[in-house]
Amino acid sequence: MAMSVLGIGSGIDLNEVLNQLESVEKTRLTPIKSQQKAVNAKISGFGKLKSALTAFNSATEKLQKKDLFQSKIATSNDSYFTAKVNSQAQSGNYAVSVEQLATSHSVATTSINDKNMGLGSDSESRTVTIKQANGSELNIELSKDETSLESIANAINHAKVTNADGSTSESTMNAAVVRSGTGSYQLVITAKETGEQQTITSISSDDEQLNNIIGFDYNQKDNANMTEVCQAQDAKFTFNGIAITSASNTVKDVVAGIDITLKATTTTSENLTITADNEKAEEAIKQWVEAFNQLQSTISSLTKFTAKEANSEELDSNNGPLIGDSTLRNIDQSIRSIFAKGQAGEFSVLAQIGVNMDNNGSLTINQTQLQKVLSENSEAVAELFIGDGQNSGIANEVFAKISGFIDNDGMIDSATNGLNSTLKSLDKRYEQVNNSIEQTVERYRVQFTKLDVLISSLDSMSNYLSTQFDMMANLKK
Numbered sequence: 001m002a003m004s005v006l007g008i009g010s011g012i013d014l015n016e017v018l019n020q021l022e023s024v025e026k027t028r029l030t031p032i033k034s035q036q037k038a039v040n041a042k043i044s045g046f047g048k049l050k051s052a053l054t055a056f057n058s059a060t061e062k063l064q065k066k067d068l069f070q071s072k073i074a075t076s077n078d079s080y081f082t083a084k085v086n087s088q089a090q091s092g093n094y095a096v097s098v099e100q101l102a103t104s105h106s107v108a109t110t111s112i113n114d115k116n117m118g119l120g121s122d123s124e125s126r127t128v129t130i131k132q133a134n135g136s137e138l139n140i141e142l143s144k145d146e147t148s149l150e151s152i153a154n155a156i157n158h159a160k161v162t163n164a165d166g167s168t169s170e171s172t173m174n175a176a177v178v179r180s181g182t183g184s185y186q187l188v189i190t191a192k193e194t195g196e197q198q199t200i201t202s203i204s205s206d207d208e209q210l211n212n213i214i215g216f217d218y219n220q221k222d223n224a225n226m227t228e229v230c231q232a233q234d235a236k237f238t239f240n241g242i243a244i245t246s247a248s249n250t251v252k253d254v255v256a257g258i259d260i261t262l263k264a265t266t267t268t269s270e271n272l273t274i275t276a277d278n279e280k281a282e283e284a285i286k287q288w289v290e291a292f293n294q295l296q297s298t299i300s301s302l303t304k305f306t307a308k309e310a311n312s313e314e315l316d317s318n319n320g321p322l323i324g325d326s327t328l329r330n331i332d333q334s335i336r337s338i339f340a341k342g343q344a345g346e347f348s349v350l351a352q353i354g355v356n357m358d359n360n361g362s363l364t365i366n367q368t369q370l371q372k373v374l375s376e377n378s379e380a381v382a383e384l385f386i387g388d389g390q391n392s393g394i395a396n397e398v399f400a401k402i403s404g405f406i407d408n409d410g411m412i413d414s415a416t417n418g419l420n421s422t423l424k425s426l427d428k429r430y431e432q433v434n435n436s437i438e439q440t441v442e443r444y445r446v447q448f449t450k451l452d453v454l455i456s457s458l459d460s461m462s463n464y465l466s467t468q469f470d471m472m473a474n475l476k477k
Helices: 014-062 066-070 149-158 208-214 218-223 279-302 326-341 367-386 394-406 411-476
Strands: 072-075 081-085 092-100 106-108 125-132 137-143 160-162 168-170 173-181 184-191 200-205 227-230 235-239 242-246 250-255 258-262 270-276 355-357 363-365
Touching: 014 279, 014 326, 014 394, 014 411, 066 279, 066 367, 072 081, 081 270, 092 258, 125 149, 125 208, 137 149, 137 160, 149 173, 149 184, 184 200, 184 227, 200 208, 200 218, 235 250, 235 258, 242 250, 258 270, 279 326, 279 363, 279 367, 326 394, 326 411, 367 394, 394 411
Parallel strands: none
Antiparallel strands: 072 270, 081 258, 092 235, 092 270, 106 184, 106 227, 125 137, 125 200, 160 168, 173 184, 235 242, 250 258, 355 363
């Protein structure tokens, strides 16, 4: 009969023996675990490398834009106008004089003592039509219960303009009920856009009773029921002595690359100064250098090597997971080779603009030199990074090279995929060995159980024989 607990029958601690044998068997898993740990560390290492390369490529991409090195900044008296400039703007001083601002046309009803009181007839429906000088026409349908000042304003604000192609667009009017005194309200209708072409030429309704309150004819303003609150007018200003008229106070491309927003009229000409803005390019180069140095720091940590003991070839457990990896070495050397080869142009290497490589392989910036070359010859600095705008130039070459490393199915993904395949094989091998160990231990358990039963049987037989011998000896006495 099988024993439920090993050792009961024999008196030998067979469980401890079995545990020791199992521990010895499990040492067969140790090299597989070590390999799994090393492969996982490499996969993680390539993830860190890809992240650092991606950050460096993002910083590199900024240096591919020529506009970065042609940035301009506008300085003016913001009380009268502001200017927005791009790389096309020519540096220099410009005189700006503002004669008048563009305004929106606005008309108002006479005072009504109740803003919620119906003002129309008993008809179930009526239409209010608003026309503008530019030919735009806004038709607002009102029900019997929508003829109060409040309802008319709400309907105008939510009305849609039907375009020639059948599409609709938002209302061209803003409407509001203004409290002009105690128990006194006026409906004010204002064109959304400024300029003479936005003039409200007429407001009318087929409801005669309502028309007596909101009717307006620009050509007969003195006889209109609504009063002109603000006249529509175009903006007028001079730019370096050239008279300019605009329907809007924001005037785009007054000259190439310069947009001006008028804010107030001037009594004398105000100065607008356009100068080069090298701070953006300088900052972009600094960020690029920082990203490269961070990449180098990542590479250093991934390839860290320290012998476990002096003069020992055994590796320290804290060493980098990608020591001696050919993929990482190829990536690092590829980037550095671009820095070293030299570009066509007035500046051929980074050192000429104040960017140097120290003994540790990191980049450093001579800020004074960098600012000087950007100030004196930003075009040459741009050419160093951008080259022909396609294939040459440090930024273009580095970006293309790194993209090949980090893109889907690139060098890093290929290396990682290979490691994942190895890891799957190791997982399968681990499972096989572990199953083999479990079978071996179970075989030992069966054998020990049989041994326990056998020893127990022999002990029983021994005890029986001893008893019989004793009985026979007693009978002879």
